[in-house]
Amino acid sequence: MAALLGLLCLSVSATAAQTTQSLSDIEAVAQEFVLAQLGGDKNTRIRVTGLDQRLRLSACAEPLQAFLPSSSQMSGSTTVGIRCPGGSPWTIYVPVQIRFYGKVAVLKRPLARGAVIGADDVKMIRRELGALNGNYVSEMTDVIGMVTRRPVGAESIISPSMITAPEVVKRGERVSIVARSGTFTVRGNGTALGNGSLGEVVRVRNSRSKRTVEGVVAAPGVVEVRL
Incomplete structure (x- = not known):
């Protein structure tokens, strides 16, 4: 009788498993x-x-x-x-x-404001990206050579807001002015009236004409003006 009851229980369990x-x-x-x-x-x-x-x-x-x-x-x-x-x-x-998940750039050591980031200052670590809300840099090449906007502690995940491109044109410095109009190019010298990184617009004064113009920083010490 006990064996029969056991078989019935097994049958009920198997049927429940098949129907659920x-x-x-x-x-x-x-x-x-x-x-x-x-x-x-x-x-x-x-x-x-x-x-x-x-x-x-x-x-x-x-x-x-x-x-x-x-x-x-x-x-x-x-x-x-x-x-x-x-x-x-x-x-x-x-x-x-x-x-x-993905790799993000992290500082190995603390850096002061205005420090140029070198290859030895950065490491790449794996992190959950969703928790960072886009505040990270995923390529080391996008960090090397950049300048810190503020003091940054060791092990800090580097965000785009922490860094900026170095200024390659300085206020008061002598610069080369390249004026272009189609295939026509004129070169001259001038004085920068402001600081600028690559791609930024700065004002310069032409040393010969004394005219002040705006141009785009094209290279260290070079400002390009469109005519």
Whole structure:
């Protein structure tokens, strides 16, 4: 009799397992969908959060379908829809956490305001990018040779607002003035009336004509004027 009762219990358990949708399958479909939408990015971590383990859904006879609700986006905390298109259809919304990782530039040692950043001052480390809200630099070449706008501590993640291009034209210094108009070019000398980095506009006074003009810093000590 006891053996018969044991067989009945096993039968009931097996039937329940067959008629209830696996939650791990739902999680897997949600994760695979997000990863596919992101192009299989290996620097992405996807985690299903908040799926109620007490949830009991009818086992789906058809492959589960995933979709992105109109109010969701592929970043941060979002939601993925999972539907069963079978004879007993159902739809649930699965909370998903998406985290992006990448290398960012970090200072090895403290630097004072106005310090020129060298290759030995910087290292690249892996960080979660979403938490930085875009306040990071992902290429070391974008940092080397730049100047700090303010004192920066060791191990600080370098953000674009912390650095600026070095000034290659200084107020009061003698500069070369290159005036261009189509294929026509005139060269002369002048005095810078302000400081400027590459690509910035500065005012210069022509040494010969004494005329003041505006030009773009094209190289150290060189200002280009468009006629």
